[in-house]
Amino acid sequence: MEKNGYEVECCEEHIIHNELLQKVDGKVPDEEEISDLSDLFKVFGDSTRLKILFVLFESEVCVCDLAEILNMTQSAISHQLKVLKQSKLVTNRREGKSIFYSLADDHVRSIIAQGREHIEEDVKK
Amino acid sequence: MEKNGYEVECCEEHIIHNELLQKVDGKVPDEEEISDLSDLFKVFGDSTRLKILFVLFESEVCVCDLAEILNMTQSAISHQLKVLKQSKLVTNRREGKSIFYSLADDHVRSIIAQGREHIEEDVKK
DNA sequence: CATTCATATGAACAATTATTCATATGTTTA
């Protein structure tokens, strides 16, 4: 069955729906940007990495201190720091035997701040 | 081995590091908030859900239209809408046989906007 | 220059999760 030359597959007023399709198409970023974005948010979607970021909010820190503060193995922390660095959320510098990590930019702060606000609102309602 | 009554497990100047520990402890949110936060970001960390949100940026949309626009099964979309709703990022209303979904609040927009900015900067550098 | 210390990394395993398929629920209409 057809209406106005468009295939109708579900729902009633499909004329409106095709207008919608045209309106929306072009506004949704392409597959690559969507994929990059979701990869970025995946990085925030882990407790260990979030804790690391919260520590880095306060101070530049070396790996072994992170491990101690968060009470986790050096290896686990190191793996997660690699993920954080790959997504350019943190940078590091060497100082002797230690490697110090710090925040790469301020988007981290604002993204996390917005997330916290959203959660706070849930509590209120 | 000990220094100033503190156990030394790694790194050299551990006196400084213990000051760090006190500075940081109390600034890192408790386990529950960290967990809630990472759960929220996990929701953003999936291409399908991001696409759904981008469509909802433009318009309130019913499930079958989302499925058609994103070229996915109704079931897949429905499962993801459930996730989005549980984290209070979207709301819905019934209109006859259809159920229309829309954005729940504006944190969604700002979180995604910040994410996009971060990615854009990568490209520049 | 061999040892120690700090960090990184690869492989393996367990846990989580997105999609599919089949089917259930709930609404409208003939």
Place this chain on the structure above:
DNA sequence: TAAACATATGAATAATTGTTCATATGAATG
């Protein structure tokens, strides 16, 4: 009220991912 339509949901499967363990790298030190 039976049939058709729109959406939801449970179980199963495949893919992804976080941690651990063992080990490698790279810098300092005696």
